Amino acid sequence: MRKVLLILVLCTAMLSAQEKPGESRFLLRGYAHSGVEVRGDETTFVGGSFNPIFLWRQSDKLLFEAELEVEYENGETLIGLEYANMSYIINDYATLRLGKFLLPFGTFAAKLHPAWINRLSSKPLGFGHDGVGPARDLGVELRGGIPLGEAKMTYSVYMINGPALNDGTNPNVEPEEAGMLLYDLGEDNNNNKAIGGRVSFLPLSNSSMEIGFSGLYGKVGNVESKYEDVAALLYAVDFSYVSKVSFLSGVVDIKAQLNGVQVDDASYFNVEDSSNYSFSNKSSAYYVQMSYRPVNMSTDFLNSLEFVGRYSELSFPEGALWTSDQTQYAFGLNYWVDWRTVVKLSYQFADTGAHESEGEEGEASNDAIFLHWAFGF
Template sequence: MRAISRGGLVVCLLCTTALSLGVPAYADETPQTKLLERLNALEAEVKQLKAKLTETSQRAEQTDKRAERAEKQAKKAVEVADPVRPNAWHLAGYADVGIEFSDGENSDTFTSGKFNPAFHFQYKDLILFESEFEVSTNSNGETDMVLEYSQLDFLLHDNAVLVAGKFLSPVGQFQERLHPSWINRSVNAPAGFGHGGIQPISEVGLMLRGGVPVGERMFTYSVAVGNGPRAGHGGVEVEGFGRDDNSNKAISGRLAFFPFDDLEIGGSLLTAKVAPEAEEGGDDHDEEPVVDDHDEADELFEDQPQGDYNLWGFDAAYTGGNWDIRAEYLNADLKNFGEADEDHGEPEPLSWKAWYAQAAYRLSDISDSPLIQRLEPVVRYGQFKVAGDHELEEETNEKRFNVGLNYWFSPSVVVKTGLEFRNYEAEERDDDTRLQFQLSYGF
């Protein structure tokens, strides 16, 4: 029993030793295996991500190529279609009719209805042709047709347009921008700013115009060279003539500045030589020159030297919210026109002055009534004055006050009512009060 006990003890010791040496080796093998498995899994995921990234890059490259091919095809399609694309064209204009009651030298009368169609034809973004006619009935019942303007606009740059032909004069604001009856807030033009006034109506020649941004503000400019004014009724006629009667060319223009979006302030000028007699030479094949008829006033200026005609002025317009406030001033003089007199020296210069101030307010924000919202009261005061010629002073000098109320059926259809007071400086002329109604339609 003692021998067996010792042998068992030995066996037990050997087993215990073996177990004590074998357990740590097994315990260390399990974490290493798991770490190796995780590394293998991560390596497999990285390979999959690389494969997907490569596939995505290939697809993106293919998409870029397809987009590039589509863009090239679109450009080719435009280039093929563009030469046969028709010109864009547009018809606009205005028309008006009215009636006027007067307590002065004029009779109560229906005023002549006018029709002013304007045509616009444009080729690409290169050239724009525009023209306007005025068709009206004169006091003798005959139909008059006048070419207001006919011009080609060459779109040189975003900030520059070259105009050639007969165009509305850039001097001042009224004639170029406000004379259409559906735009003009009053029934007629201010004194001195319509036909027969001081403001140039149109010009035949070349004009460069555009706008130049300076920071957040804007400058606009117009510079024109043309045939210029002529001697005629009222001393000088400032309407565009299709042929020059002297070698001198008139220079005119306007520069304007926008201190903020709703306010424009501008200055204008015109300088030219005025010939006392307008005579057009005929073509080389004509046996005799063709003399242009200038009314009977031309005979007064025959054999007299050319005069210096200079005009300048400024204007301002505020169109913020429901307000439309405008003012213009023009000053012109004609010097050295006529032969010097031994007793009186140089001939007396002629001078013209015209100005007006006007305010209109749309009542769209003072009431919920649709009727009141369409109303627009307007008030205007102005003066036209000539100095240096007694006959012209008696015929022309006046002060004019207008008050009116407009009703807008739509943005381009308006009924205007007005009361006009004309105060003439000539003693032999009676002052005139006129009640006016006008329906105007712009299209």
């Protein structure tokens, strides 16, 4: 009898132990996208990417997050680490983050780039690879949101390895792109750490509008080189407005961001004619995007549609061997299968050309049609 009672007590204890949820939680989330693209005479299915996000809630104060990007390109499977960091919640308004994280340099790279969030199949000019401004880096960050009466603000201050200057002396790093900044290299190229931050204001009581200002400053030259003291100032301004508009019977979403990069003047070696040259090293890129999604229409089909338009511009410095001015228009029609699954049909055309001051017209026009699907999970 005593044994039976003991077993019953043990079983009850085990069952109640199973019912207790415990503090630790693991969740696999992420997103994926793929599609077909038409560029000129070429039509091809593209592998897109698969981005698993690993979330580990260690306790009420600690969260670990990591995202991988698995891409299939040119017959190869590429795996990259988007971010991997640990966050410690200090109090209601402050969180400390350590590791590799998406930089709050504007909002596109930090929040809006995932394929199921980005309203178009492509990224704006200057906001992808080899763009103007960083997307992620290694370091430490303090961030949070603060209520201000009816309004609200968010802040972030961080210290990271920072960008590195391509000074043209390394033949493996495209010497013709001397003066360009390289991002997300992993290890720092000098002992200087870059300091940056972002502050944003949400002045309306329903948080529908946000205006953000970002800055990043640090030395970018390689240690013990003649570029050691070359520094760079990077800045961004972003705007967001999302609201239901009664007379349009729908939701209007406006997003915009301007990125700028200023690198100290320096003299570089031209590998083509063995001369030295310098230029005013300033780059910029911006985009303005507007989307409209009907709501409360007569059919679910109409309520699932979304119309998008975007204009973006990219300007690389005059006098550099990589000088360029580009403009791009993109238009899209999306069909939302559910809140996180979308089929995107878009058309874009871009002009790639020299600086207007040189009196030349665009060198090429790149038209493209995309039919992509994307989903978050």
